[in-house]
Amino acid sequence: MTQAGRQGSPRNSSGRKGPERNAPRGAAQGRGAGAGKRDFPKGGDRPFGDRTYKAKPREERFVDPDEAPAGRRPAGDWKPGSKAPASRTGAPKAGARKAAAARKPGANKAPGTPGALKPKSGAPKTAGSRAFGSERFGQSLGPVRRPSRTRGPRAEVPQSEVHDADGVRLQKVMASAGVASRRVCEEMIAEGRVEVDGKVVTELGVRVDPKTAVIHVDGLRIQLDDTLVYMVFNKPKGVVSTMEDPEGRPCISDYIRNNQGERLFHVGRLDVATEGLLLLTNDGELANRLTHPSYEVPKTYLVQVRGPFPQGIGAQLKDGIELEDGFASVDSFRLVDSTPGHVLIEVVLHSGKNRIVRRLFDAVGFPVLRLVRVKVGPIGLGDQRQGSIRNLGKQEVGHLLASVGL
Template structure:
């Protein structure tokens, strides 16, 4: 062995740094994700409002891998994987909360007009209408529905009055059901016409028929029920049977709600 060969064998081999042309420029990735024009995205980077994998980035030429790197703008994650899809649908009453039904009933698939395979995030009773999220993002869906994350859902329920002044206090304190105690996080009277009363109730429970069972146990069976909010996402003016894609901001708010 000559002296040069020994020296080469003793050298520490380090991983090669990322090539200068590897990946995609950060401002381009942000623009294609819907954050704004490239010029606007450059301004965000220059102001220190963008993080890549937890670190602030100030260099306009920074290159990233849209499929692997995690990017946040103003504390909200930006989804940069092109294949990811996020929608909301206003499920009509009488429709099952699945993408198909072996009994031939109307399902969510009857209202979804996109080629991608989507999964519903949680369910609503067949007789309950309102907001359902649809996505192919498995990790986000899992966290949104897992009890440990405590994501709140808000409902409008029609009941018949009169109701006692302390009903909200009782529901927030908890109602004992056969499968355990359930507590409302928030409660208020939304509207009232004669004996017909609309109440707004928020809870993070995910048990089957939980709102109906809770109000029935309190002495006020539900006549009609609709979910109007799931975490930070509000149903708004979306009509029954319609769907729309979530905005970049809404997707970021969902990620933030479950610490992604």
């Protein structure tokens, strides 16, 4: 096709001639095909087929330098507050880090064996490394608080002193009791966190007899006897603290379901008008220690009396009051809430005398309107519904046993 034919073809919508197409913008046009057309100044509207396109100035996105990744300019699609891709920040991917860790000498060896990697000191512990850390039920009570007693230094002992050739491996016993996985239990042993019969064990080859061994992890007693039961009952008002009542009044057994015939003891008593926490168990040794005065297990009560409550009464209760059966006092006194005509007080005491809280407040001239026990030792009611019974978690059982030296 000739040059003239190409200029007149439908594809050339402007109809301009070749020389005119290359003419400077804004120059005067001749009387040819382009005559009479609008001149477009530089930077203005330009033809785009049958439409016009208005060029807009590019807006620079503001990026806070404090939020941008250090040492790099953010990409065009990066927004403040979002994480930049790993490839742009230079951080290694998770798979690469795991592969590098697996190539370290001793990475595949069990803790405590020759050549194995030593655990990092001061590294944060995961939830699984805590005894019963993966437990779904019960309350997490934190570190164990044992009663103060004279104890010698925790020294490592030879394996032969606690080893039972016919027993079960220690890490297997711990894993079966729900402490953690067997691998994590091995790490606990290697770190010196496990005691067998009061002696620290750090060797992984130790075997023990689950029926006779007493095992502690971080001071937390592991209960290996599956027949022992530990429950919390939120007693309502009007229920008698007995398993059976000859007068036909509501009692504890009316609220127990599927107890499979085991005999349960109620640890202590609450009078008929008092509500709150009552421990139930078939562990006779624990029940005896919890009620024995020498262990001084604290009990927490919420007391409602008529207000206003004058100052100085709390100090008087803490100093002690002479009752008909001897001297009595509270360990702590705290004003929780005050409304017109009523005052809510929290008291903690370790005395197990009958109706001791009511008699103390009667002695200072403020009879109790409502009394609720909310805590015994480390075990609390929390949001447990009144009239319900729940099993204690294994971590709670360990704290309860430790509170009385078991």
